[in-house]
Amino acid sequence: GQQLNQSPQSMFIQEGEDVSMNCTSSSIFNTWLWYKQDPGEGPVLLIALYKAGELTSNGRLTAQFGITRKDSFLNISASIPSDVGIYFCAAHNTDKLIFGTGTRLQVFP
Amino acid sequence: DAGITQSPRHKVTETGTPVTLRCHQTENHRYMYWYRQDPGHGLRLIHYSYGVKDTDKGEVSDGYSVSRSKTEDFLLTLESATSSQTSVYFCAISESQGAGGYTFGSGTRLTVV
Numbered sequence A: 001g002q003q004l005n006q007s008p009q010s011m012f013i014q015e016g017e018d019v020s021m022n023c024t025s026s027s028i029f030n031t032w033l034w035y036k037q038d039p040g041e042g043p044v045l046l047i048a049l050y051k052a053g054e055l056t057s058n059g060r061l062t063a064q065f066g067i068t069r070k071d072s073f074l075n076i077s078a079s080i081p082s083d084v085g086i087y088f089c090a091a092h093n094t095d096k097l098i099f100g101t102g103t104r105l106q107v108f109p
Numbered sequence B: 001d002a003g004i005t006q007s008p009r010h011k012v013t014e015t016g017t018p019v020t021l022r023c024h025q026t027e028n029h030r031y032m033y034w035y036r037q038d039p040g041h042g043l044r045l046i047h048y049s050y051g052v053k054d055t056d057k058g059e060v061s062d063g064y065s066v067s068r069s070k071t072e073d074f075l076l077t078l079e080s081a082t083s084s085q086t087s088v089y090f091c092a093i094s095e096s097q098g099a100g101g102y103t104f105g106s107g108t109r110l111t112v113v
Helices: none
Strands: A005-007 A010-014 A019-024 A032-037 A044-049 A055-058 A061-065 A071-076 A085-092 A097-099 A103-108 B004-007 B010-013 B019-025 B031-038 B042-051 B054-057 B064-070 B073-078 B087-094 B108-112
Touching: A010 A019, A019 A085, A032 A061, A032 A071, A044 A055, A044 A061, A044 A071, A071 A085, B004 B087, B010 B019, B019 B031, B019 B087, B019 B108, B031 B064, B031 B073, B042 B064, B042 B073, B054 B064, B073 B087
Parallel strands: A010 A103, B010 B108
Antiparallel strands: A005 A019, A019 A071, A032 A044, A032 A085, A055 A061, A061 A071, A085 A097, A085 A103, B004 B019, B019 B073, B031 B042, B031 B087, B042 B054, B064 B073, B087 B108
């Protein structure tokens, strides 16, 4: 079946550093989304991308819909302690979302 | 915040007992989903519903059943719980088939001993 390969699996960074993570697939998708999951909570939608090449920002977060429609990228600038959590990519196929396995982010002061 | 609640939030049950988890929404969304989350596996779809009494299997449906008798409620039942079903279960809702994203509940942590 369709799979999303998300990397890295985990990141340990210092407060103030920038973060990059990505999601790739062998399949083409028309929508890419990025979610964040805080400890003990459900995932929350951060950014949705609907057009190949689209670059969208939400505060310190910037996400891009890859030009090939097979990948997407998320960048977090100037990380802060509350950025800690698991970040999931998701892509929309014909009738539901497929999720990546997540990137666990730890931020040290 | 979207109106989606899961109950219970935590449950410990014994192997072999039936367990039912409830998802309740106040958004009148047509689509509802049950996922389980396990370390190293991300979110895996168990079952989903595209309307009242209309449900279908996801990728890890064995050992689970669902029912949706009303738009607002989606029930997940473990007929005879096993230790491999210890997990965190999330319900999600969407207005369309996902292009606008899903809204997730806060999860139910189930431990089968």
